[in-house]
Amino acid sequence: xxxxxxxxxxxxxxxxxxxxxxxxxxxxxxxxxxxxxxxxxxxxxxxxxxxxxxxxxxxxxxxxxxxxxxxxxxxxxxxxxxxxxxxxxxxxxxxxxxxxxxxxxxxxxxxxxxxxxxxxxxxxxxxxxxxxxxxxxxxxxxxxxxxxxxxxxxxxxxxxxxxxxxxxxxxxxxxxxxxxxxxxxxxxxxxxxxxxxxxxxxxxxxxxxxxxxxxxxxxxxxxxxxxxxxxxxxxxxxxxxxxxxxxxxxxxxxxxxxxxxxxxxxxxxxxxxxxxxxxxxxxxxxxxxxxxxxxxxxxxxxxxxxxxxxxxxxxxxxxxxxxxxxxxxxxxxxxxxxxxxxxxxxxxxxxxxxxxxxxxxxxxxxxxxxxxxxxxxxxxxxxxxxxxxxxxxxxxxxxxxxxxxxxxxxxxxxxxxxxxxxxxxxxxxxxxxxxxxxxxxxxxxxxxxxxx
Ligand code: G3I
Numbered sequence: 048x049x050x051x052x053x054x055x056x057x058x059x060x061x062x063x064x065x066x067x068x069x070x071x072x073x074x075x076x077x078x079x080x081x082x083x084x085x086x087x088x089x090x091x092x093x094x095x096x097x098x099x100x101x102x103x104x105x106x107x108x109x110x111x112x113x114x115x116x117x118x119x120x121x122x123x124x125x126x127x128x129x130x131x132x133x134x135x136x137x138x139x140x141x142x143x144x145x146x147x148x149x150x151x152x153x154x155x156x157x158x159x160x161x162x163x164x165x166x167x168x169x170x171x172x173x174x175x176x177x178x179x180x181x182x183x184x185x186x187x188x189x190x191x192x193x194x195x196x197x198x199x200x201x202x203x204x205x206x207x208x209x210x211x212x213x214x215x216x217x218x219x220x221x222x223x224x225x226x227x228x229x230x231x232x233x234x235x236x237x238x239x240x241x242x243x244x245x246x247x248x249x250x251x252x253x254x255x256x257x258x259x260x261x262x263x264x265x266x267x268x269x270x271x272x273x274x275x276x277x278x279x280x281x282x283x284x285x286x287x288x289x290x291x292x293x294x295x296x297x298x299x300x301x302x303x304x305x306x307x308x309x310x311x312x313x314x315x316x317x318x319x320x321x322x323x324x325x326x327x328x329x330x331x332x333x334x335x336x337x338x339x340x341x342x343x344x345x346x347x348x349x350x351x352x353x354x355x356x357x358x359x360x361x362x363x364x365x366x367x368x369x370x371x372x373x374x375x376x377x378x379x380x381x382x383x384x385x386x387x388x389x390x391x392x393x394x395x396x397x398x399x400x401x402x403x404x405x406x407x408x409x410x411x412x413x414x415x416x417x418x419x420x421x422x423x424x425x426x427x428x429x430x431x432x433x434x435x436x437x438x439x440x441x442x443x444x445x446x447x448x449x450x451x452x453x454x455x456x457x458x459x460x461x462x463x464x465x466x467x468x469x470x471x472x473x474x475x476x477x478x479x480x481x482x483x484x485x486x487x488x489x490x491x492x493x494x495x496x497x498x499x
Contacts (some may be wrong), residue, residue: 086124086380086385093422100123117156165209168219256294289321289361334379419487447485453481
């Protein structure tokens, strides 16, 4: 067993204090090489969540942009590339290339991908608004099937319907509403479920971040869908804030009331205008609210550097226009339990990785009175590992109740964990992580690792 430094262990104990069963949902993609707490994505992953950014394919050629994205984030939403006017500009002619530029990179790094968006009144291709009801119905179904089918099995969550309500809680008079009537949202969700049964299906909107007429209308719709078995898995809260529209005082309570309906909640387009400590403390409030709601599975900020924000003059993002980390960045990282301190040696110099194709495993356990979270790091030796099995013997009385990023043979005694699809391949000297949560006392375990 590799002995970890005390500094690292202490930090991890803090980081993993609230890691929970949500990570078992598959939402989390761990950055294989980053220290668990030194980037936004790794710190969020340690809390069982993703931390994503809206990315624009037009900026990918800028090295600092792409480097910042892939280093700091473990999730992505294409900012405009999946919208109807780009992806189906002419009827039944699909243009997937711009979005593929983003999703291909994201998949190679096991990022969590959000699909945005299938049915929206804005950025709609011109040909759609001229259709009669029958043709519009067919076109909407065909669009959902075509777009979701292209990335079937690859998208964590889709914004199936976006911004369908007015501020007063009535339905927005979009072409879909006017020609298809109230049932179009339900039809879209039913079509989406059939198109990709593994994707989480979200309703997404803005100004729904506190309790108000609009969020109440969305709440009533979700409640109705759940009671009638209409497939809906999540609600996205865009969370665009500024001084005229600040983070509401009941932000967390509002997330929680939706979660209590039996859906996940996600912060989907976060940006907060401002600067310095005021901006930083507002970001902290949002992150803390998500961490306090167990069904809040992830946060996406709506852009990377301020200069590319849709409202750049309000400097609402975590990186300045030169990619410098703003106070808001540090606040978010700290709120997630991360730290900008230099990462600890991993593995320590006196414990070099094993030779050949072998692997090593270390466990960091956060133990509380009657439960624990174990985080296991699998490190490849000097050769490539293409699959791994970690064996851990739990103390008597310890029972695993959930886990993430590994398959598991049982819940008590000697338990074998094997890689899942995305984390079996580990390059020489690199690491991946998985975890488990349980009841009883789970500390003082000695893992062994076998590579295949
Ligand atoms: O690509 C063209 C470029 O060729 C042209 O020269 C330029 C001239 O204006 O326009 C470019 O397209 C712009 C596009 O962003 C890409 O930059 C559009 O004009 C502009 O309208 C579009 O804005 C997007 C906006 O949605 C449209 O509603 C923003 O990038 C995007 O961040 C924003 O995202 C929305 C979410 O989808 C839904 N929630 C609100 C959020 C913010 O508005």
